[in-house]
Amino acid sequence: MGKIIPIVIPAYEPDDKLIGLMDNLVSAGFSPIVVVNDGSDRETYGHIFDEVKNRGAIVLEHEVNRGKGRALKTAFEYCLNEFEDMLGVITADSDGQHTAPDIKKCMDALGQNPKSLVLGVRNFDESGIPARSVFGNKTTSRVMKLLTGLSISDTQTGLRGISSEFMRYLLTEKGDRFEFETNMLLATKSLGIKIVEVPISTIYLEENKSSHFNPIVDSVRIYAIFFKFLFSSLSSSVVDIALFTIFCGMMRGRSLPFDYIMLATIMARVISAVYNFLINYKVVFKSRSNGLWAAVKYAILAVCIMLLSGALVSFFHGLIPASPEFVVKIPVDCVLFLVSFLCQREIVYK
Structure with missing residues (x-):
């Protein structure tokens, strides 16, 4: 490959599996290996990091737990400063889910695709996988495909190959905990970075008890990026329907040159559209496109x-x-909501 590819392992309150992983990596000839102690209690877990350091790892320390995303950023900054001749890094988890052969596969894939994001993906159709992991990963994959257009079979994998150029960008990416890995995936679309998936072994030891992923708290953090669009759209719909109902009540039965339903629709939609555009442009899609051009495309849509x-x-x-107009409008606009989202995602704010 020529350029070096360090292995980065964030670790919070690890057990002996981290030592076992380190032994396997050293036996396979991998170097350098950067381990981040993300605020683990020194008295309880210090001996594990000492053992890792004795085996040749570079150990970086956080005084307090700052989250997986922050630990990865700490390692990225260190590697970018210390290794000038670096193609990128391979990130792996400390809980025994990632093997040396799988890490080697991702390393080879990064060497062959130096500008891509490499993902080591698991097969969740295999037997013996904890139900919470199957549900969480499959649900996130489907939601991400619907809302972003990114088709990723394992959105929560910690085994990734990241180029040096992408690492520099990720130092400024939002998120210090598990949501950082989701934000990383979303950033590939706006930056035009190709995703390369590499099949790896699906390993869950002791029902994945050593994982620090909180199914409720961390899922809320991850899905928060999706909730913003839903809030924007739903609140715009509430504004639109409320104004539509008011305008229909004002114009129903009056002699007008236009159909009162069409006129009420136009008046309500103009107001709600301005509100919706401003939120989507600034908050939801965080578009980097020219604001005026985006506004023109949004107006046409x-x-x-x-x-x-x-x-x-x-x-x-x-x-x-005999039915009230808004009762008919709600299902019609639900269908048009999906059409509008797809057009905004792929055309207006792309």
Whole structure:
């Protein structure tokens, strides 16, 4: 390969599996190996880090627990400063899930794809995998594909090959805990970084009891990036429907040159669209595109969705005239919500 590829292992309150992993890596000839002690109690876990250091690892220390994301950033900064001739790093977990042969496979893949993000992916259809891990990984993969367009079979894998250039960018990426790894995946899309998946062994020891991933707290952190879009869209829909209902009540029964439902749709949608654009541009998609050009594309999309909404609501309300207009509007706009999201993701804020 020419350039070196350090192995980075963040560790918080590890057990003897970290020592076993270190032995396997040393036996396989891997070097350098950077281990980050993320605030583990010295009295209880100090001997493990001493053993790792005695086997040749570089051990970096956090005085207090700062999270996996922060530990990875600490290692990235160290490697970028210390290893000038570095292609990138391989990150691995300390809990025995990643083997030396699998790490070697990811290292080879990074060497062949130096500008890509390499993921060591597990097969969650195998038997014997803890139910919480199967559910968590499959759910996150499906949600990510729906909301971002990224098709990743193992979104929570800790075995990754990361180029030096991408590492520099990740030093400024948000997230200090498990959500950092999700943010890393999302960053590949905005930066145009290809993802290369490498099949690895699916290993869960003792039902994965040594994992510090909290299914509730950490899932909330991970899904928070998705909740922002849902909040933006739902709050915009509430504004739109509330204004639509008010305008229908004001114009129903009046002599107007236009269909009152279409007119109410246009007036409500213009106001809610401005609100929605500002939130999506600044908060949700954090678009780097020109604001004016994004606004033009959004306006075109909003007009198309608005006209479709008005036409479809008028059509279906004509079929069931006894029903309130907003009752017809809600299911119509639910379908158009998905259409709008896909267009915003791929065209407006890409």
